[in-house]
Amino acid sequence: MDKKYTIKDIAALAGVSKGTVDRVLHKRGKVSETALVKVNNVLDEIDYQPNPMAKNLRINKVFKLFVLIPNVGKDSFWLPCKDGIQEFEDAYKGFGIKVENYFFDPASTASFLETARGMIALQPDAILTVPIFAKEAHVIVKECYEAGIKVSIFNNFIASDYVHNFIGQDLYQSGRVAANLLHMLLKKGHIGIIHIDEESRNATHLQEKEKGFRNYFSGLKSDNYQISTLSISHKDPVKFKATLLEFLDENENLEAMFVTISKSHLVADAIKDRKQRQLIVGYDLVDKNVHYLKNGGVNFLINQKPKEQVTLALNYLAEYFLFDKPIPSEVLLPIVIVNAESVDGYLV
Amino acid sequence: MDKKYTIKDIAALAGVSKGTVDRVLHKRGKVSETALVKVNNVLDEIDYQPNPMAKNLRINKVFKLFVLIPNVGKDSFWLPCKDGIQEFEDAYKGFGIKVENYFFDPASTASFLETARGMIALQPDAILTVPIFAKEAHVIVKECYEAGIKVSIFNNFIASDYVHNFIGQDLYQSGRVAANLLHMLLKKGHIGIIHIDEESRNATHLQEKEKGFRNYFSGLKSDNYQISTLSISHKDPVKFKATLLEFLDENENLEAMFVTISKSHLVADAIKDRKQRQLIVGYDLVDKNVHYLKNGGVNFLINQKPKEQVTLALNYLAEYFLFDKPIPSEVLLPIVIVNAESVDGYLV
């Protein structure tokens, strides 16, 4: 119990050589019946755990993990990912894990395909990416499979047998969480669901959130709530504001809004000078959202923890390659509610 | 860049032997000026990272990490810790890390001292514990130091030079978070702060939370809130309920309660049949709290993440012993707000 058994110990106890023990352990055959029995007897007695570090030492290989995420300049939601990747790289310095970060234009499927193919050509051991374009992602995932490259995805889900690990959140449930928050803040009233730039992104992402949100309220016994959805584009900021304010004017009794992507600051900003200020629940701790959370323009943010998603995914891959640790196929992170006072603990 | 340099590589590049490189790297002296220059030239060129796994392999030692927590039967708050320790143990199977879990009676300083001393006698490499008894903890921590045993603490803080790592939460700030929540739920009114069994536990723990809570409200421009504190014992459950209800009857306008420890379910249970139901914000996802959170008897819980605290602390210790990773002296986990819909993601 107190000792750590090695193959050498087992060999000595069984009265055979290390080689024979190895053949038994790895079921390589070429072992006589008597030797097999002797070794198995010993193995039954003790709790043998191979030393993963010795195993890895022999492999003597630098594993290449490539990460492909949207350009952080275009959408600051991805900024924490970049930091997480950097931290991971530092933490695994010396362990023979090499990380490289690539970026694609989140508005261009061509950019995604092109960058991904460039990465595949470099033959990494694994690629971690965000499949915001479902169709193109399927293509890339298959090409990776054919090239013998493991693929993990995070934040956005696609159903594919070729994907080894998904890390994300339960979007439907996060809609319910948001609903629960507004339900507590509001005894009754009219609530707006605001989708921004729905057309240019994985629409199912937003719809799942809406479904959960509506489902929560329709499950209530009381019938005190009215819910309306507004899908709105931010291509043209002026038009964005006009459309939003028009919507609010048409629905004077609207008291709260659920903004389904990381742009709740746009909504908070648009209404900041009106005398009637709606409650807002949004997503993600991007700088501008945090600003409005702290000054009261936004009431709650749900943190999708992009940074934790990447680092967790990378950790799984690293431990898989270094130590043969199995990777779970799906991990859903908890849905994190953040208010003005708790937000600082999540930054850094 | 692509290759992983080893001492052997450096030796070859510098035209010296491995031994000389080693002496330079570890500044052991006994190196000629010329050899020193040659090796340093190579080291300047390349980015050498020693392989932590090879280093550990030759140490060939089983590290013993002992954990000392309050008896989980007496206070289920500690239950997740036990699970976390088990998970950690499984994850590090094979790495030469041995974990043992010990328990003390949270109502007895003698039990703490006795168990801790029994552990010290077994000469572990590190002890991780919860210093709920500050004075006794200082004694034990010092004895550990003298015995050459590293000490990490979690959940409760004591200031000691002999403690290598503390993992916990900002209690003052968590009080502010709770206050912020009730501020959003309540435009104005009378709020009670409920301490339970304050005398039998680290009182500063609860007082920090109260301070943060009160500080939040006194910082508001408006003067719409009145705050009262009730310290109450649960030694006698009947008396507990009577005292609490008496307090509520005396303060008919009291609309919300902030329960500063993991026993908010006691409060929720006591008032569940009254027609006036106060809002409740409490701490920790123990079963009974979760039950009342889900049925609406409790509105929010702040999750102190005891399980994450232990596993994080154990991870730091393991990586310190195995790979010489430095341990930060203090880590404060974010303050996690949980509602009825988000709670399931935190269980398991």
Add this chain to the structure above:
DNA sequence: TTGTACGCGTTATCAC
């Protein structure tokens, strides 16, 4: 002052 040889645990290979 320097180089070499050894051991850590695992596994592949080679010779018997």
Add this chain to the structure above:
DNA sequence: GTGATAACGCGTACAA
């Protein structure tokens, strides 16, 4: 079918 041995990278004891 089996045992002995080398190799991975590091640290160090010891010999030159």
